[in-house]
Amino acid sequence: MKTTKTFSCSLGELATRLGATLVGDGERRVSGLATLSDAGPDDISFLANKAYLKYLPATRAAAVLLHPAHVADCPVARLELDNPYLAYAELSRLFDPMAMPQEAGVHPSAMVAEDVSLGANVRIEAQAVVERGAVLGDDVVIGPGSVIGADSSLGAGSRLYANVTVYHGVTIGERAILHSGCVIGADGFGFAHDGARWHKIAQLGGVIIGDEVEVGSCSSIDRGALGDTLIGDDVKIDSQVQIAHNVQIGAHSALAGCVGIAGSTRVGRHCMLGGGVGLSGHLTICDGVQVTGMSLVTNSITEPGVYSSGTGAMQNALWRKNAVRFKQLDDIAKRLSRLERDARQS
Structure with missing residues (x-):
């Protein structure tokens, strides 16, 4: 899903605002923010999680926010920075229609x-x-x-x-x-x-x-x-x-x-x-x-x-066996203590 088009900015202006290194046309304007797979030619996108790297080569975005380590796979203009997720957070506020001034009263x-x-x-x-x-x-x-x-x-x-x-x-x-x-x-x-x-x-x-x-x-x-x-x-x-x-x-x-x-x-x-x-x-x-x-x-x-506490999910049959063993832990601990004591005394 793309953001509603409520904001327009050039890539050069965005790079300055975010402190990013721009590789591409600084005059190119974008008016939306979208995922790598959904972005169109008027959108800017971002790559903050390596799990989505597979979508980068085929993106149609005007530009992508990303870490310098991933520039080789980027087919479009890019804004390079060390923390693309933080930059995405700032961009999201720029494109948020609810952040637009509302009439007082x-x-x-x-x-x-x-x-x-x-x-x-x-x-x-x-x-x-x-x-x-x-x-x-x-x-x-x-x-x-x-x-x-x-x-x-x-x-x-x-x-x-x-x-x-x-x-x-x-x-x-x-x-x-x-x-x-x-x-x-x-x-x-x-x-x-x-x-x-x-x-x-x-x-x-x-x-x-x-x-x-x-x-x-x-x-x-x-x-x-x-x-x-x-x-x-x-x-x-x-x-x-x-x-x-x-x-x-x-x-x-x-x-x-x-x-x-x-x-x-x-x-x-x-x-x-x-x-x-x-x-x-x-x-x-x-x-x-x-x-x-x-x-x-x-x-x-x-x-x-x-x-952490608690136990992770497992198959029910195994969990039921372990639940029985939980109740036996106190008796097992006492028996182990007696065995260790006897070993020290022998």
Whole structure:
């Protein structure tokens, strides 16, 4: 699938912008971004993964972003750089039709409290609700059906897509992106049990989200019980992620889909949690930790590195045999300890 043609630029201009070495006609203009196999003569493409090298010789693109190691197979103009995937990321934003300037204003069907503070060029779309005391910075976009609770604030350049819910007392930094269906600031899971029934604990804290944070669709970030739930700058959160009350996530960390983090856990900076990872509550994960998909972390991690748990998929018959052996590990370990002790004594 090609991008919608909303942007046009010469190859020379792109090379300067990306810091790339251009081999080809600098006056040639491109107006789309596409894959190697889909690109036409008005498109620019990229090669960032060697798995797609087989498509390079036959590409019809006007030019290709690639690493110098792959220039021999390129039949068209090229922009050479060390990190073509990073360059592709920048190009994608240039060709993004949603990044085009949109008309500011408040839709007639939106409900905005009288004391709301609106910055310059704010856009509030149909059926959105902005409650009392909210503050929206310059160039904020509130999508249709979204709700901004009382005394919450959004920094300049932030965007909420349709049907996002931001509860009361939430602070969101600049250039944040919140996708449809995500909920920021709902009550954390706090209850006390008297032996017969549960009693709700009021969640009195808030949520503070830093600059350039992105939250995927249908993800939830709960408000703190007393202090705040904290999400650092440049954190990227995928869809269907659950972040419980009083969790702290350090800057530049990334969480893939279906991650679940229990209450009061602290995740360091530059951490990456794979899809389906679960973190138990009240843990500390140091900076620079990567946890691979479907892992369960039940103890704090104090050394950076890559961590995994669980077992990979295998044929069911073999898995059933191994599952039986898992239950025997404790007995096997005790027998081994006795054998080692006897060997030392003999």
